[in-house]
Structure formats: structure tokens, C-alpha cells
Amino acid sequence: MxxxxxxxxxxxxxxxxxxxxxxxxxxxxxxxxxxxxxxxxxxxxxxxxxxxxxxxxxxxxxxxxxxxxxxxxxxxxxxxxxxxxxxxxxxxxxxxxxxxxxxxxxxxxxxxxxxxxxxxxxxxxxxxxxxxxxxxxxxxxxxxxxxxxxxxxxxxxxxxxxxxxxxxxxSLPNLKGELTILRSSLIPDGIFLHGFTTRTGGISYIPTLSSCNLFSSSKRRDPQAVVKENLRRLANAAGFNLETFHRVKVDHGNVVCIMGKTEPDSYDGIVTNLKGVTIAAPGADCIPVLFADPVRKVCGAAHSGWKGTLLGVSMATVNAMVSEYGCNVKDILVVLGPSVGPCCYKLPQESAKEFHRIDPKCVRLFDSENPYIDLRRATRILLETGGILPENIQDDSVTDQNQNITFCTACHPDKFYSHFRDGTNFGTQIGFISLKD
Incomplete structure (x- = not known):
């Protein structure tokens, strides 16, 4: 009709x-x-x-x-x-x-x-x-x-x-104020360019996508042309080159792409030692995770939803940095970006059991039909088990002295997109990182 x-x-x-x-x-x-x-x-x-x-x-x-x-x-x-x-x-x-x-x-x-x-x-x-x-x-x-x-x-x-x-x-004006980028003081600014985006400063006008939506799909109303313009404004504000920008091709798995080698059809982690190449991972409840080794000068990005967390995508990214570029796991810094917190996120009982096995503290109200899940705690535990030093991980348990990074996306509708909160036509923010020239 x-x-x-x-x-x-x-x-x-x-x-x-x-x-x-x-x-x-x-x-x-x-x-x-x-x-x-x-x-x-x-x-x-x-x-x-x-x-x-x-x-x-x-x-x-x-x-x-x-x-x-x-x-x-x-x-x-x-x-x-x-x-x-x-x-x-x-x-x-x-x-x-x-x-x-x-x-x-x-x-x-x-x-x-x-x-x-x-x-x-x-x-x-x-x-x-x-x-x-x-x-x-x-x-x-x-x-x-x-x-x-x-x-x-x-x-x-x-x-x-x-x-x-x-x-x-x-020619269109920014909506919802100026573009804002969150940065962590854990990652050395002299070596790396990095940040996590918020929802302000773009041109997307649909309420659940407004305004700096950075992902287009066949199920949403924001076309690729609008997303490209939002990304162009981000690149200008952050100072990276769009022509050397690479974003993970999300599959909610643990495959990692090595820049310079054959690109997989889909992958949730990406690593590089190439200067001036910006890599990124999306998030709209899922965790955008950034990795930086200031000694070997290597960086990485990963998209970690509940499936990717259980499959160990963060440690898979660390392991790729170690095996491909000779990084020492104790030198690698990891920052967890804005993502849905344990205050809001629920999963069915069967999936919750998998997080309970990682650590019972990853699950709240375990006996309920849909317990609350702490994706960040699970990610931290898996990283520490893999050899990442606790002080080299920033999440909501370790707040940046200069600026908080790991907000709950569902709790802050003015700052972040959330699939959990907004439904099918949701927007997406990203975490990005590159080695400075």
C-alpha cells in the first residue's frame, strides 16, 4: 500500500x-x-x-x-x-x-x-x-x-x-551541539591519536539516530551518505585521515584482522603498526575496546558484545599484537569505551550461566529469568587472566582522573546511543585509535 x-x-x-x-x-x-x-x-x-x-x-x-x-x-x-x-x-x-x-x-x-x-x-x-x-x-x-x-x-x-x-x-549545521570526543589519559597522547565518540555534532536528525550516528544498515533510516558526512566531521575534529580509516566488519565473533594481510570477510578485532592508519570498532551497548603498546608502537581495536566477550575477542586482539608484532603482553594498555553497564543489561538465564562461570560477580540476580550481566568485569577478568596488568586496564572500576570514559550507554541518552534502550533504529558510536605520524 x-x-x-x-x-x-x-x-x-x-x-x-x-x-x-x-x-x-x-x-x-x-x-x-x-x-x-x-x-x-x-x-x-x-x-x-x-x-x-x-x-x-x-x-x-x-x-x-x-x-x-x-x-x-x-x-x-x-x-x-x-x-x-x-x-x-x-x-x-x-x-x-x-x-x-x-x-x-x-x-x-x-x-x-x-x-x-x-x-x-x-x-x-x-x-x-x-x-x-x-x-x-x-x-x-x-x-x-x-x-x-x-x-x-x-x-x-x-x-x-x-x-x-x-x-x-x-552545508547542514551540527545537531545537538558540537562534536565531542572522549579520551583516556592511560593512552599516551604523544604516540597515539585515539578517542570515543558521543552522539553530538553530526547531521543525523531521526531522534534515535541523532546526531552523530556512525553506522548505516539496511534496517535503519540513516543512509550511508549521512554517515559518511558524520565521519568526515569526526575526522576533521579528531585529526585523522579518512582515506586510511578502517572499521571492523562486525560478526560478534573473535576473528582479528591484521592490517596489511588478507582482510577476512568479517572480524571484530583489528591491529596495526602502520603510522597514520586509523582503526575503529563500533559500539551501541557492545564495548568498543582500544589497545595500545607504546613500546612496540602497535595499536588495536575490538568490538566486544556479549557473544564476542564470551569468545574472548579482547584477548584474541592482544594475542594478535603479540604474535604479529612481538608485543609484550605486560606493555599493552587497554581502555574499555562507553557500553551498557551491569545496571541495565540483562541476558536470558542460559547465556548468564556462561558469565557466571567466568566469575559469579559478573551476574546479578542469577536465579531470575533474565539476570543482569557485567560485560566489563568479564572482559577485565579475561584480560587479566591472559596476562594484561590490572593497572593497564581502564574500565568503570578504574576511573580516568581527567575524564570518565566507561559510561553506561543506556543510562545516558543525551550522550550515547543504545540498542538496548532505543530499539531497532538505533545509532552507533565508535572507538578509534592510530599511531601518529
Whole structure:
């Protein structure tokens, strides 16, 4: 079922520009006769004229005189670029939590529009395309013929569209304040660049993703283009090079990638001794763990959820640093980033038993159906058992004198994302580290 309609009048052939009202009236008639729901929201996308925005209400009154129901749910969006218009409409769709959209547009704009959609939307949205019609009879629809110059535009370069999108997103203001990076005094600043992100200072606008979301997936509404812009702003603020940025490919396991060797299909740990290469691990309840050896000048990052914790992903990362780069385990520093705390996190009884075996203190209310789990304590115990010195581990049991790092993500909605708290459409923060040049 179509939940919304987008009429693309942004780049009509010249001979149709003067027939705006007639064309809109005809199209609205088609919607009213053919729509399976009553008065879906209708968005009309138009190019901004040099004279500025006209009075849309007055302009559309004649075209809407027979469509009062549609008039109440119709909005005209004028912008200088397709990106600006389409992104504005996306915001309207997200405000209403709409996902199924019919796009009515000139035939020559279809391939072009698909390129924009691929970059500005995710698989959460479903699109139907219909050619812009010149007749309102549902059984006798006439397709508008494009002008030759319009046909040429249908073969536009994808790189030009990408550039247009990037320029527009870069022009947007930060949301929820300035970008904030948490740093640990345990990791020597003279050798390593590192930090843990918070949720402020990006452009993501959906409440559970706002504002510096750093992960895009087919199940969330934040497109890759927005995540890339958030990451660009982080790189600028932190001082690392995006071209040498590598993030783990999460599988909730214990595989570790060695930078410079064949990259696994998926992995939750990554290590390197290459200067200027920034490595990162995500977290949105799971622990982003950073590793630094100031003696051998090696660093690592790991994503440790409950499954990865039980599989020993943190020690697997330590072992990779030792075996690949000759690190001494007693030189390795480990910092646990923001993650869900034992105050909030629960697991079913069967999974809780595995943490109880590591240490009974890792589980609270063990006899309940869903006991509380302390992922950080379990991680610390496994690291100490593997030879990491207790004083070389920072978690919530060892608070940084300069700044606390290991917050509970679920307890601080103003600072962090949380899958546990926010549900499916959650945002993601990261921990990152690199050897300085």
C-alpha cells in the first residue's frame, strides 16, 4: 500500500514549465482516482526560481479547487538542487514514519532519481515509479514526452550526483551541539591519536539516530551518505585521515584482522603498526575496546558484545599484537569505551550461566529469568587472566582522573546511543585509535 506520493516536477522540459497548474491538477486527479488509501501525503518537488520562492498556496489554489482532501496533505518543496528537495521530503517521510512511496516523474528523470535514492535512502524504504501523465483517466494514461535536452540529463554522471549530495550535506549545521570526543589519559597522547565518540555534532536528525550516528544498515533510516558526512566531521575534529580509516566488519565473533594481510570477510578485532592508519570498532551497548603498546608502537581495536566477550575477542586482539608484532603482553594498555553497564543489561538465564562461570560477580540476580550481566568485569577478568596488568586496564572500576570514559550507554541518552534502550533504529558510536605520524 502506498503511504505517500512524490511528484517530481523539478526538471520538466521547457514546454511544460508554463503548464504547472494543469499538469499538477491532472496528476492529482490520477492519485485521487487510483490511490488505495484516502488522501496520502503528497509532496511536489520543484526547482527554486531565481526570483525566489513564490506563494505556493496562491499558486496552487486553482489546481486544487477540486481536490480539497489532497490539498490538506499536500506540500510543495522548492529547492536549488534535487538533493536539497529530496532530503527535505525524506525528513517529512521520517517524521510520519512512512516507508512506501510512489514517485510520479517524467520518464527521463527515472534513472536519475534512482541514483539519488540509492544514496539518500536505505532498504527501509520501498519505491514505486510511475511516469508523469497528461491525462487523469486511469484507463487511458498518456506519458509525457521529454525534450532532447532532458534526455541528455538522464545519462548524468553518478560522480556529479555524489558530489552534489556531499556539498549539500556538508552545508547542514551540527545537531545537538558540537562534536565531542572522549579520551583516556592511560593512552599516551604523544604516540597515539585515539578517542570515543558521543552522539553530538553530526547531521543525523531521526531522534534515535541523532546526531552523530556512525553506522548505516539496511534496517535503519540513516543512509550511508549521512554517515559518511558524520565521519568526515569526526575526522576533521579528531585529526585523522579518512582515506586510511578502517572499521571492523562486525560478526560478534573473535576473528582479528591484521592490517596489511588478507582482510577476512568479517572480524571484530583489528591491529596495526602502520603510522597514520586509523582503526575503529563500533559500539551501541557492545564495548568498543582500544589497545595500545607504546613500546612496540602497535595499536588495536575490538568490538566486544556479549557473544564476542564470551569468545574472548579482547584477548584474541592482544594475542594478535603479540604474535604479529612481538608485543609484550605486560606493555599493552587497554581502555574499555562507553557500553551498557551491569545496571541495565540483562541476558536470558542460559547465556548468564556462561558469565557466571567466568566469575559469579559478573551476574546479578542469577536465579531470575533474565539476570543482569557485567560485560566489563568479564572482559577485565579475561584480560587479566591472559596476562594484561590490572593497572593497564581502564574500565568503570578504574576511573580516568581527567575524564570518565566507561559510561553506561543506556543510562545516558543525551550522550550515547543504545540498542538496548532505543530499539531497532538505533545509532552507533565508535572507538578509534592510530599511531601518529
Amino acid at each position: 502506498v503511504e505517500a506520493v512524490l511528484i517530481d516536477l523539478f526538471s520538466l522540459p521547457a514546454n511544460m514549465q508554463n503548464n504547472f497548474q494543469d499538469l499538477l491538477c491532472t496528476t492529482l486527479g490520477t492519485i485521487q482516482e487510483c490511490s488505495s488509501i484516502t488522501a496520502p501525503p503528497v509532496y511536489v518537488m520543484c526547482s527554486q526560481t531565481e526570483q525566489g520562492e513564490r506563494n505556493d498556496e496562491q499558486e496552487l489554489l486553482p489546481a486544487l479547487k477540486d481536490f480539497q482532501a489532497l490539498k490538506k496533505s499536500l506540500e510543495v518543496v522548492r529547492a536549488l538542487t534535487t538533493t536539497a528537495a529530496l532530503y527535505t521530503i525524506k525528513q517529512r517521510l521520517d517524521e510520519k514514519d512512512l516507508s512506501t512511496i510512489k514517485i510520479i516523474l517524467p520518464a527521463f528523470r527515472r534513472d536519475l532519481m534512482k541514483v539519488y535514492i540509492a544514496q539518500l535512502f536505505t532498504a527501509v524504504y520501498r519505491f514505486e515509479f510511475e511516469d508523469l501523465h497528461m491525462a487523469s483517466d486511469c484507463n487511458n494514461l498518456l506519458i509525457a514526452e521529454p525534450q532532447p535536452e532532458g534526455q541528455a540529463r538522464s545519462t548524468c554522471d553518478v560522480e556529479l550526483i555524489t558530489s552534489e549530495i556531499q556539498i549539500y550535506l556538508q
